[in-house]
Amino acid sequence: MKRWAVGLFFLAPFVGEFLLGNQPIGKLGSIFLFAPMYGGGAVLIREVARRYGLDWTGIVLMALAYGLLEEGPIDQMLFNPAYVGLDSFDGMAVIPGLGISLTLLQGTVTLHTIWSICVPIALIESCAPREPWLRRGGLITVAAIFIVGSSLLGVMQAVGLHFVASAAEFIGSAVVILGLIALAFVLGRRTPRPADGRVPRPLVVGLTAFAMTSVYWLESIVFPNANEWVSAAWWFVLLGAATAIVLRWARRRTWTPRHTLALATGALLTYAWAGFSQARELDHPSFLGNTAFALVAVALSVFAWRRQPA
Template sequence: MRTDIRPGRSRPGRGRERAAWTLALLTTLCAQLTFSAVAVPFIWLLLPLLLVMYGAGVLLVREAVARAGGGWTSLVVLGLAYQVAEDGLGLQALTSPHMYGAADWGLRALGINWTYWESQIGVHVVLSVLLPVAITNLLFPRLRDQSYLRTGGFIVTGALAVAGVLGLRVVISATEDPGNQTPWGWTVAYLLMIALLAWPALRVLPRRRSPDRVRSDRRAPRPVVVGIVAGYLTMAFLTTLLPLGLGQDLLFGDMMSPPLRLFAGAMTAIPFGWLVLRWRRSGDWADRHRLWLIGGILVSHTAFMMPASATSAVIGLITICLEVVLLSVLGRHIRRPQPRRKIVGSAPPRPLNGS
């Protein structure tokens, strides 16, 4: 009687559960706790609530894309729908004239804070969706294209994601801007946007998905260069649209008009995305490059909040040090060769096809 456990086939359910919990936690850490908690440390006390509000939503996005057979493009498009659900239906910050002072940061027209909306598209698609998924892929490489959850777990995650949106509305929106209600017209528009984004993300793009065309003659920059460029462009995007440290004054003050800020923000984000796509198709693009890309974005995202106060500067510096240490540990983990487990028994294992 054999008692061995073959590598890669041991307790698959448990490995998928760990991956799901890891993604939910990373979403909360990357999007919220390495940013908002720098200026407002007590947010750590809300970790269980944030896991429902943000973790379940992004886990649902990732699961839906994996089940549909989609790739990174589908994640981006469905991430846009997630951002509308969170900031539009949940926080109601897109239409609020008072919450976070967002109406004073840039262009407000037709009842919408357009500059705030553009900033949150960048933040949530990248920091809430793409980076946590990328880190989870590095931690669980064998599950990159597979679903983490069974059907029941997927349904529960969807229910928690809806509860999270309602929680944002009841807990945070009602606290930050009491009495504010999104106009019904915009509520309907948000729901239509979510549906119109979900359709191509889950039905159209997966059918057109093709393997990355890697060019062996193309070389990516050194990993450290990738990190520096990622950090610079992240800071450029944030400071163009948001006050540094979410204070009172925008960078360059009145030198840039609100419409110009929208254009400048887009002209930072779009070339950044194109650059990453170009790097990914290079013949020598590897996990080290991915780590430096992730690190550059995360560190810059945290550093943006440090000028808020002296306390924020100290907490931000500690947070950045932790980010660097943890990413270094992850780097050593992914470079470590996987040991082969010994087979215990009198007969060698038979091939899966039974031949």
């Protein structure tokens, strides 16, 4: 069963960096640089969740903690305007009293929680046994790889950008991250009583996921000059609507693993088209490269669905 852990180890950075369009196909070899952080984090979250009986609520909360860890203490993007090529976070909805950008925080929460962690886990897990894939020794090895790889990336970022966050920023982010992990163990073990009612077909669930995640990306593409606070408010509206819909469906007795896979597939296909826009925004557009990544995403989705029982 280790092969499933290896698959998740490399799928997470593929989705998080290459399918998104952050990295061009010419730098595909750098997946080995990103895998210890992305893949190590995804495998750890999945294995811990299954070992300790946490449901998807626990996975989502730990994925949120991972996103804040990556863009906080590791990359320090949330604290360093120069990371995004700016002199300050002015014009990016700065949170009063904290000096960090709400715009970047919302992006971190969205991209890493949904795509870097939850989508890869859902895709691989739909093909594999639900029980833990690794023994204790394997889990310790992955944890060590994650810690060492993330630390090296953090040092590279600090040296390359000549920036180190303040002690208060490190401590504050650590408190929030640990709090989310603790909350994952509390809420992830609570099994709500299943509700009656029908769930739409997986196709409808998938299309809904694709539509809502696409709307998230289209907002910044269609309205690039929108007021930052209006965009921030719109994010909360969209998040609230999506959460309400998914929770309403997922708590019903007729919800199945096929519906979970449908959610992941819809979100994955959004990245398949958004990667073209993201690559162009980062000035390394490659139609052939992004097309290749999108085709891989489609192939993975087809493979996952073919392994699902009817």
